[in-house]
Amino acid sequence: MNAILHAQQLTKHYPGSIALDHVDFTANAGESIAIIGPSGSGKTTLLHCLAGILRPDAGAITLNTPSAPLRLDTLGDAALSRLRREEFGFVFQQGMLLPELTAVENVALALMLNGTDRGTSESRAAEWLGALGLAGMEQRRLGELSGGQVQRVAIARAQVTGARVVFADEPTGALDSATSNEVLDVLLRSVAANSRTLLVVTHDPNVAARCQRVVELRDGRIVSDSGSSSPASGQADRLAQAAPAAPTSFKGAFNV
Amino acid sequence: MSSLSMALRLTPYLARSSGSSLRETGLRDAGLPVLAFGTVTALLLTVAGGSQVFWSWSDDIAGTYQALAVVAMVLLIIPLLTLGASAARLAARRRDDRLASLRLLGANSATVVWMTVIESTVLAAVGAVAGAGLYACMAPFLGLIQFRGQAIGSHAWLSVPSILGCILAVCVLAAASAALGLRKVVVTPLGVRTRQTADGAHWVRGLIAAVVVVIGVVAMGMLSSFGAFIVIIAVMGGCFGLALLALNLMGPWILRLRASSQLKRAKRPEQLLAARTVLESPKESWRQVGGVAMTSFVGVFVGVGMAVADTMGPGATDETALLVRDINTGVMITLLGSFLMVACSAGVNQAAAVLDRASTLVALDRVGMPLKLMVAARVKAVMSPLFLVAGISAAAAAVLVLPLTGTVLLTQPVVFLTIGGVFAAGFLLVRLAVAAGTAQIGQVLARPERYASMDS
Ligand SMILES: Nc1ncnc2c1ncn2[C@@H]1O[C@H](COP(=O)(O)OP(=O)(O)O)[C@@H](O)[C@H]1O
Ligand SMILES: [Mg+2]
Numbered sequence: 180m181n182a183i184l185h186a187q188q189l190t191k192h193y194p195g196s197i198a199l200d201h202v203d204f205t206a207n208a209g210e211s212i213a214i215i216g217p218s219g220s221g222k223t224t225l226l227h228c229l230a231g232i233l234r235p236d237a238g239a240i241t242l243n244t245p246s247a248p249l250r251l252d253t254l255g256d257a258a259l260s261r262l263r264r265e266e267f268g269f270v271f272q273q274g275m276l277l278p279e280l281t282a283v284e285n286v287a288l289a290l291m292l293n294g295t296d297r298g299t300s301e302s303r304a305a306e307w308l309g310a311l312g313l314a315g316m317e318q319r320r321l322g323e324l325s326g327g328q329v330q331r332v333a334i335a336r337a338q339v340t341g342a343r344v345v346f347a348d349e350p351t352g353a354l355d356s357a358t359s360n361e362v363l364d365v366l367l368r369s370v371a372a373n374s375r376t377l378l379v380v381t382h383d384p385n386v387a388a389r390c391q392r393v394v395e396l397r398d399g400r401i402v403s404d405s406g407s408s409s410p411a412s413g414q415a416d417r418l419a420q421a422a423p424a425a426p427t428s429f430k431g432a433f434n435v
Numbered sequence: 436m437s438s439l440s441m442a443l444r445l446t447p448y449l450a451r452s453s454g455s456s457l458r459e460t461g462l463r464d465a466g467l468p469v470l471a472f473g474t475v476t477a478l479l480l481t482v483a484g485g486s487q488v489f490w491s492w493s494d495d496i497a498g499t500y501q502a503l504a505v506v507a508m509v510l511l512i513i514p515l516l517t518l519g520a521s522a523a524r525l526a527a528r529r530r531d532d533r534l535a536s537l538r539l540l541g542a543n544s545a546t547v548v549w550m551t552v553i554e555s556t557v558l559a560a561v562g563a564v565a566g567a568g569l570y571a572c573m574a575p576f577l578g579l580i581q582f583r584g585q586a587i588g589s590h591a592w593l594s595v596p597s598i599l600g601c602i603l604a605v606c607v608l609a610a611a612s613a614a615l616g617l618r619k620v621v622v623t624p625l626g627v628r629t630r631q632t633a634d635g636a637h638w639v640r641g642l643i644a645a646v647v648v649v650i651g652v653v654a655m656g657m658l659s660s661f662g663a664f665i666v667i668i669a670v671m672g673g674c675f676g677l678a679l680l681a682l683n684l685m686g687p688w689i690l691r692l693r694a695s696s697q698l699k700r701a702k703r704p705e706q707l708l709a710a711r712t713v714l715e716s717p718k719e720s721w722r723q724v725g726g727v728a729m730t731s732f733v734g735v736f737v738g739v740g741m742a743v744a745d746t747m748g749p750g751a752t753d754e755t756a757l758l759v760r761d762i763n764t765g766v767m768i769t770l771l772g773s774f775l776m777v778a779c780s781a782g783v784n785q786a787a788a789v790l791d792r793a794s795t796l797v798a799l800d801r802v803g804m805p806l807k808l809m810v811a812a813r814v815k816a817v818m819s820p821l822f823l824v825a826g827i828s829a830a831a832a833a834v835l836v837l838p839l840t841g842t843v844l845l846t847q848p849v850v851f852l853t854i855g856g857v858f859a860a861g862f863l864l865v866r867l868a869v870a871a872g873t874a875q876i877g878q879v880l881a882r883p884e885r886y887a888s889m890d891s
Contacts, residue, residue, distance in 0.1 A: 232801050257805075264803025275798035277708070279715040284707065291704045292804060336802075 182243060183208040183376050184229055184344060189238035191224050191399075198224040199235065200399035206344070208243075211367060211377040213387040216396035222380040223348055225396065229378065230267055230346045231259040242266065242344075264292050268337030268375075270347040270366065275333060276321055282308060282328075283317035286336045293340055307335040311365050327358035334366050338373065345370055347379040351386065363389065441542065442549030465558055467786050467871065468522035471779035472562025473569060475515050476605050478772050480570035480593060482507055483601065484577055485768070488590035496754060500582070503762060507769045509676055510730055511776060515605075516612045517722050518780040522555055525787035552613045559609030563602040570598075582761045583754075644681040679729055686725045687717035689827070690820050694720075697819070705808050709815035723781050724821040727861065730773035731825045735832035737766045738854045767857055774861030778868035781817050785872025788813070793879045793886035800880050810873045817869050818862075825858060 184206040191199040198221045206212055206229075214222045227233035229240060231251045240251040244266070254262065269275060276285045286304035291297060305317050311331045321329055330350060337345050350366060351359035363386055370377045379386060387393045395403040486504035489497060537547055577591040593601075694713035701707040713720045789796065796809060879886055 227801075230801075260800070260803045260805055262803070263801065267803070269802045271798055271801075274794045275802055277711070277795065277799075279711045280707075284711070288704055288707070289802070291707070292808070297702055297707070 181208050182206070185241045185243070186225075186229060187239045187241075189225070189228055189235050189240065191221075191228060191233065191235050197399050199228065199238075202238070202399070202401055204229075204394070204401065206376055206378060208343075208376055209371075209374045210392055211370065211390040212379070212392045212394060213390035214378060214380045214394050214396060215382070215384075215387050216402075218382075220396040221399040222396055224399075226346055226348055226378060226380050230269070230344075231262055264289065265340065266343055268340065268342030268345040270330065270333045270337050270345065270350040272349045272352045273329075276329065276336070278321045281318050281320055282313060282324065282332045285321070285332055286339050289336050289340050304335065304339055307339050308332065311335050311369065325358075326354050327362050330354065330362045331365055334362070334369060338369060338375065342375065344376045344378065347377065349380055349382065351381075351383065356385075359383070360385070438543060438545035439549050441546045442553060467783050468525055468555070468558045469562040469565065471518055471522060471783050472559045472605060472609065473566035474775060474779050475518060476563040476566025476601065477569040477573070478566075478775055479508075479511060479515070479605070480567060480598065480601055481573060481577060482511060482769070482772065483597070484570065484574060484591045484593050485580060485587065486765075487593060488582060488587045491590065496758060499758065500761070503765055506733075507765060507772075509679070510726075510733075510769055511772055515608060515776065517726070518612075518776065518783060521780055521783040521787055522558065522609065522613070525783055525790070548614070552610055555613040556606055556610040560602070560606050563605040566605075567598050567602055580764065582764070583757050644684040647677050647681040647684070650677060682728050683721070683725060686721040686728065686824065690720050690823065691717040693820075693823055705811040705815055708808075708812035709819060712812065712816035713820060719784075720816070720820045721824075723784050723817060724777055724824050724865075726773050726777045726780070727770075727821065728824045728828045730770045731828035731858070732832045734766055734770040734857065735829045735854060736835060737762055738850060739833070767853065770857050771861060774857075774864050777821070777861075778864040781821075781865055782868030782872040785813060785817070785869055786875045789873065789875040789879060796876055796879055797883040797886050800883070806876060806880060809876055813873050813876075814866070814869050818866065821862070821865055825861075829858070 182205045186202060186204045189199050189202040189204070191197075196219075200221075202221075202225060204225070214225060216222050224233065228235045229251075231240075231254065235252060238252065242249045242251055242262075249262070251259065251262070263269075277288070280288065283301055283304045286307055287297065287300035290300035290303060295303075308314065308317055308331075311334060313328060313331055313335075316324065316328065321332070324332065333350075337347075345366075347366065351362050354362060366379075367377070367389060377390070379390065381387060393403075393405045394401055482504075486500070486507065489500040489504050492500065537550075574591045578588045579586055580591075581587070690713055694710045694717065697706065698710035698714060701710055799809065800806065
């Protein structure tokens with residue numbers, strides 16, 4: 180197993196509470212990992228630290244890149260921001276898409292921020308939307324899409340740049356259970372088909388059951404970790420096989 | 436009105452209960468509306484004080500001066516109303532969490548709206564009093580301005596009742612526009628949201644505008660038949676108002692056309708975002724920058740026209756020459772004033788807009804959108820319509836006086852330099868105000884947990 184993201188003795192305090200208490204954690208390339216635990220146990224804090232959104236008070240975070248390992252905890256704000264848009268993808272419960280943009284523009288924006296020209300960005304964004312079941316809805320604005328469709332746009336946005344790690348914080352938290360399942364399917368399949376690493380914070384046991392590995396937090400500590408050779412991995416392989424076939428022009432985006 | 440009395444009882448509680456958090460964020464957020472209302476009040480008092488002397492004259496030419504003073508006031512009142520509405524929205528937004536929790540505690544929507552109106556009126560009152568102070572400081576310098584060859588001197592001082600009346604008027608306008616502006620804001624137990632309404636900017640607006648212009652032209656044509664001088668002034672003021680109305684109908688439509696073409700050509704992310712921001716609500720964009728349209732037109736038209744009249748020299752009487760110079764002075768002051776109004780309103784508007792979508796900005800920061808780019812997109816969304824509006828108006832005026840501009844350019848380049856200087860100063864003012872408004876983005880991102888409660 181090759182580690183892609185590694186955290187050592189991660190600690191984060193807030194006035195009056197300790198959100199992360201000397202956490203050691205390693206994510207392997209291509210794994211799907213569910214982070215579960217009661218509310219306030221530090222799930223979001225862990226995710227944000229690993230993603231370079233929050234700076235830990237103590238501890239080291241290392242991202243293995245093709246060139247050299249990168250220490251996230253020592254990078255400046257601008258470098259972290261760049262890392263987030265180039266190496267990582269995000270799916271939040273809501274709020275990360277711009278309501279005044281169309282679906283395709285929202286997805287293309289992620290590429291444009293990395294310097295891709297607009298034409299290429301929009302055509303690749305449209306391919307992603309098509310692959311995630313939103314063909315024909317490219318020109319709709321967010322207000323004209325259902326909650327589940329909006330989350331598909333977010334999933335496309337998270338991966339269109341070829342992110343190596345996708346972070347999701349309660350991605351289905353605002354959806355009903357049927358839609359929730361569909362969206363989860365789309366997320367897991369597209370991530371697996373592109374061999375990306377997925378870290379998903381969730382309350383939902385169904386979500387956890389469908390990930391290869393489940394990590395449980397309590398009071399800022401990891402109290403259980405199913406490890407990467409869990410029985411659920413068989414299911415993930417099945418998912419990968421059932422993944423939507425990538426259009427040829429897609430390969431660039433899929434093969435990062 | 437029980438919701439009003441409830442609001443009256445709750446509002447001071449809201450201000451007191453926030454204690455340290457009010458000191459941290461409330462005062463800073465309140466600064467912008469207070470500053471804006473202060474500037475506006477100072478400006479109104481300055482124009483009123485500067486033109487007061489006109490009403491003490493009773494000769495033939497006095498009427499012309501009085502008419503011009505009325506026009507200047509009309510030009511400044513409209514942006515004032517816009518400002519009032521924006522300030523109220525900002526007041527609602529910066530109280531977001533507390534207003535929402537009051538709703539949770541069972542206060543009804545009307546109570547919450549009343550509280551915001553009261554709060555925004557209080558901010559207006561504080562600003563208006565400060566503005567009156569500013570005016571008092573400026574009055575000695577104002578007295579140095581010359582009309583009809585004489586410094587206005589002590590005429591620059593308004594009577595105390597007039598000043599109080601002006602403060603009261605600003606408060607009333609602030610309250611009224613706050614109430615109107617809040618129609619678009621929904622306070623639910625979950626937070627404060629701006630209601631999204633489909634915002635058409637249809638070509639029908641162009642048609643209505645044309646009809647309005649025709650009515651104005653006809654009325655102006657019949658002007659001489661109206662006899663009484665005061666009626667003529669009223670009709671002129673009315674026609675001027677009609678012209679403004681026509682502009683207001685057409686403005687959003689023009690901004691939309693332009694933003695559509697910018698959207699098609701956009702290459703960089705901030706260009707795309709700025710064009711989409713304008714398209715999202717061309718009316719809102721127009722409200723922010725429309726105030727300079729008429730004044731830009733008048734500024735160039737009168738500025739150039741008067742300069743030409745000035746060069747006619749020997750033939751003109753002393754009195755005419757003085758009138759020419761005075762109109763120029765007044766027009767330039769009004770032009771700068773209208774830029775000042777637009778600047779205030781744009782600054783307040785941006786601050787409100789930033790707080791409005793704070794949780795989205797936090798999310799965008801998290802996915803790696805640079806702060807610089809968020810700011811650049813907002814700046815472009817204001818400045819680009821501003822340049823367009825000022826440019827079109829100035830160009831329209833220039834075309835009308837085109838037969839004259841050529842010679843003026845040769846004989847009096849200083850006229851162009853003056854007008855150019857006023858425009859440059861005006862653009863700079865707006866740019867600074869927008870910078871103050873968008874500085875809120877940095878503050879939002881510095882305390883993301885206040886705004887990003889949705890994803891935990
Ligand atoms: N910005 C903050 N300020 C103060 N305390 C915080 C902040 N963010 C999180 N916490 C605290 O840290 C702990 C972990 O929070 P979080 O990571 O959001 O938990 P989870 O996502 O598991 O619900 C909680 O006790 C929470 O109250
Ligand atoms: Mg959380």
